[in-house]
Amino acid sequence: MGESESREVRIHGISGSPGICIGQAYIVDREGVDIIKRYSISENLVKHEINRFKSAVKKAKDEHSKIIESLNDDLSSQLNILETHLALFKDKMLYGKTIETIKTECVNAEWALRKVLRQVKAMFTKLDDPYLQSRVSDIVQVSEQVMRYLVGAQDVRIADINKRVILVAHDLSPADTSQIQLERIKGFVTDRGGKDSHTGIIAKSLHIPCVLGTGKATICVNNDDILIVDGSSGIIIINPDEDTLFKYEERKSRYDDYRALLARESYLPAVTLDGEKFCLKANIELVEEVVAVKDNGADGVGLFRTEFLYLNLKRFPTEEELFDKYKEVAELMTPGCVTIRTLDINGDKVLPYAVAAEEANPALGLRGVRFCLKRTDIFLTQIKAVLRAAAFGNIKLLIPMISAVEEIVEVKTVIDRAIEELEDEEKIFNKNVPLGIMIEVPSAVIMAEELGKHVDFFSIGTNDLIQYSLAIDRRNRQVAHLYQPLNPAVIRMIKSLMDAADKSGVDVAMCGEMAGEPVNIPVLMGLGLKEFSMNSGAIPVVKQVIRQLDSKETKNMVNTILTMQSVSEIIELVEEKYRKILPSKEFDEQENAG
Amino acid sequence: MLSCKSTIMNSLGMHARPAAMISKIAQNAQQDVWIGDGENRADASSVIDILSIGMTKGTEVRLEVEHKNDIQILESIKKLIEQGFGEDTDG
Numbered sequence: 001m002g003e004s005e006s007r008e009v010r011i012h013g014i015s016g017s018p019g020i021c022i023g024q025a026y027i028v029d030r031e032g033v034d035i036i037k038r039y040s041i042s043e044n045l046v047k048h049e050i051n052r053f054k055s056a057v058k059k060a061k062d063e064h065s066k067i068i069e070s071l072n073d074d075l076s077s078q079l080n081i082l083e084t085h086l087a088l089f090k091d092k093m094l095y096g097k098t099i100e101t102i103k104t105e106c107v108n109a110e111w112a113l114r115k116v117l118r119q120v121k122a123m124f125t126k127l128d129d130p131y132l133q134s135r136v137s138d139i140v141q142v143s144e145q146v147m148r149y150l151v152g153a154q155d156v157r158i159a160d161i162n163k164r165v166i167l168v169a170h171d172l173s174p175a176d177t178s179q180i181q182l183e184r185i186k187g188f189v190t191d192r193g194g195k196d197s198h199t200g201i202i203a204k205s206l207h208i209p210c211v212l213g214t215g216k217a218t219i220c221v222n223n224d225d226i227l228i229v230d231g232s233s234g235i236i237i238i239n240p241d242e243d244t245l246f247k248y249e250e251r252k253s254r255y256d257d258y259r260a261l262l263a264r265e266s267y268l269p270a271v272t273l274d275g276e277k278f279c280l281k282a283n284i285e286l287v288e289e290v291v292a293v294k295d296n297g298a299d300g301v302g303l304f305r306t307e308f309l310y311l312n313l314k315r316f317p318t319e320e321e322l323f324d325k326y327k328e329v330a331e332l333m334t335p336g337c338v339t340i341r342t343l344d345i346n347g348d349k350v351l352p353y354a355v356a357a358e359e360a361n362p363a364l365g366l367r368g369v370r371f372c373l374k375r376t377d378i379f380l381t382q383i384k385a386v387l388r389a390a391a392f393g394n395i396k397l398l399i400p401m402i403s404a405v406e407e408i409v410e411v412k413t414v415i416d417r418a419i420e421e422l423e424d425e426e427k428i429f430n431k432n433v434p435l436g437i438m439i440e441v442p443s444a445v446i447m448a449e450e451l452g453k454h455v456d457f458f459s460i461g462t463n464d465l466i467q468y469s470l471a472i473d474r475r476n477r478q479v480a481h482l483y484q485p486l487n488p489a490v491i492r493m494i495k496s497l498m499d500a501a502d503k504s505g506v507d508v509a510m511c512g513e514m515a516g517e518p519v520n521i522p523v524l525m526g527l528g529l530k531e532f533s534m535n536s537g538a539i540p541v542v543k544q545v546i547r548q549l550d551s552k553e554t555k556n557m558v559n560t561i562l563t564m565q566s567v568s569e570i571i572e573l574v575e576e577k578y579r580k581i582l583p584s585k586e587f588d589e590q591e592n593a594g
Numbered sequence: 595m596l597s598c599k600s601t602i603m604n605s606l607g608m609h610a611r612p613a614a615m616i617s618k619i620a621q622n623a624q625q626d627v628w629i630g631d632g633e634n635r636a637d638a639s640s641v642i643d644i645l646s647i648g649m650t651k652g653t654e655v656r657l658e659v660e661h662k663n664d665i666q667i668l669e670s671i672k673k674l675i676e677q678g679f680g681e682d683t684d685g
Contacts, residue, residue, distance in 0.1 A: 093641075127648030132608065132609060
């Protein structure tokens with residue numbers, strides 16, 4: 001490395017998870033399949049290579065047909081998509097061209113297929129209509145299925161990474177993140193995604209520094225480049241020069257010290273200066289996270305997302321499988337409480353095996369309880385597993401995406417049926433599991449008083465509530481800055497919910513990302529919330545903030561805030577008032593030094 | 595060569611499913627079948643080629659068959675397009 005000329009490149013993205021890491025880059029190819037190598041094929045073996053490709057297509061197509069056969073009738077809407085995909089396997093533009101490329105360029109089939117796919121993708125990016133442009137994903141999915149057979153086993157993917165590296169990817173789907181052996185990864189960098197995307201949430205809970213939404217990292221970074229990922233500032237530095245490296249080594253050790261200090265204080269109770277006790281719980285997705293939950297001093301699990309097991313299997317899990325997992329978490333957390341949220345499939349958590357009917361707008365589509373009430377068989381299985389696990393620990397049941405009273409009434413009939421069946425089957429279970437609903441749709445806030453008559457608790461899911469109330473897609477980089485938790489409309493909405501809950505005597509918790517941001521805590525406390533659930537990594541910081549607050553003072557502040565008109569006024573007031581209490585900006589703000 | 599015009603009726607436009615329906619028919623033709631928007635032309639037996647033109651609702655399409663015996667193919671594709679592929683045509 002020449003010392004005179006710096007090869008250092010900085011790319012700005014969104015901070016996905018704080019912390020700093022320094023290491024070698026490992027690029028996951030845009031197509032989601034691991035790096036594909038190009039090698040030449042001698043002319044006499046070209047025929048063999050073409051046959052290898054044909055047989056991979058045949059296997060992938062057969063496998064695909066089997067999936068179609070295995071679908072039952074009520075999935076017929078999904079059948080259309082799968083059958084369409086079936087037509088793509090032997091499409092001239094994919095199949096024919098790949099064979100042609102192998103022949104004319106004497107290259108391996110993987111490389112040829114990828115080259116053809118890139119050409120197809122380039123054609124699609126020229127289209128004006130965004131929906132039709134996005135349909136290139138159909139072709140990508142089919143090619144991926146073929147590619148997996150070409151490369152060998154399906155596991156020759158992200159799961160195979162076995163060095164300590166920084167993962168650089170175009171985007172990581174929940175299915176991808178579930179394959180990564182996380183203890184092997186120092187950090188993540190992605191082209192797409194925003195602060196509250198799935199990847200960010202996972203990275204945060206595992207304390208892995210992560211920068212998302214860089215737009216171009218996979219293009220700018222080469223395999224094995226030295227990278228600095230500054231997750232706190234949302235910056236990555238490629239090929240840093242020695243000065244920068246030195247500076248960041250120092251910053252890294254300061255950050256690690258800060259984390260260590262927080263960890264030491266995390267066992268202290270979350271009590272304010274005036275003696276108000278708060279309950280801090282953790283959001284989890286994997287059983288393995290329970291260790292981090294306990295390390296961070298959480299009082300329980302306030303949100304156990306259950307989609308993971310569904311995403312990880314190639315089929316819907318059985319009651320027994322679900323029961324085992326839920327029981328394990330409940331037992332590990334005892335005497336703490338575990339709130340299990342039923343299946344909330346949404347836009348980015350689509351089951352790979354149940355190819356969903358095309359939805360132009362998945363966030364407003366068939367997800368959460370809407371899906372569950374349509375597939376009551378799947379819902380019933382999950383409820384039974386929850387009720388059985390509740391015999392072994394302290395469990396609460398939480399239903400997502402409730403937007404009307406009828407839905408909770410219908411949910412209760414399913415619960416009744418689960419109880420009946422479990423009684424008939426003479427299973428050990430607990431029929432008195434507290435029932436709650438997620439408050440994440442504006443209509444639920446408006447109907448809160450009525451909804452409260454049917455349930456034991458509310459849990460505010462701020463990520464969606466904010467997204468639906470402000471009409472902001474938090475993963476869209478163009479508008480992500482308008483996703484504002486302290487927007488006066490959001491604050492008034494929470495206020496009205498708290499009032500309604502008070503009237504119907506229902507407990508309220510908050511389990512969205514909003515509860516994990518220190519700057520929001522004085523406001524939420526002032527609004528009367530007593531229970532927060534967040535990424536376990538955020539608990540020590542939030543606890544430290546709570547221990548320095550006076551709850552009466554925050555109530556007075558909220559009264560002022562409720563008269564305010566803009567986000568900036570509100571943030572200014574909170575920061576002005578609590579500057580000394582909120583954690584040092586050094587660790588969570590954009591860096592100003594060039 | 596025979597040709598005719600038609601207009602895309604369904605709201606989602608020419609996505610994979612309609613393209614697959616067309617290619618299935620076109621694959622039975624004796625010679626080439628083409629579909630285009632006046633500017634570009636695609637091989638109607640390839641889903642991907644059809645998709646790559648990006649025909650949205652309201653696009654005027656031109657269908658062509660090379661062989662006169664393929665007139666029925668031409669007609670059935672035209673009919674499919676005009677019926678909006680059995681999909682939603684509002685909005």
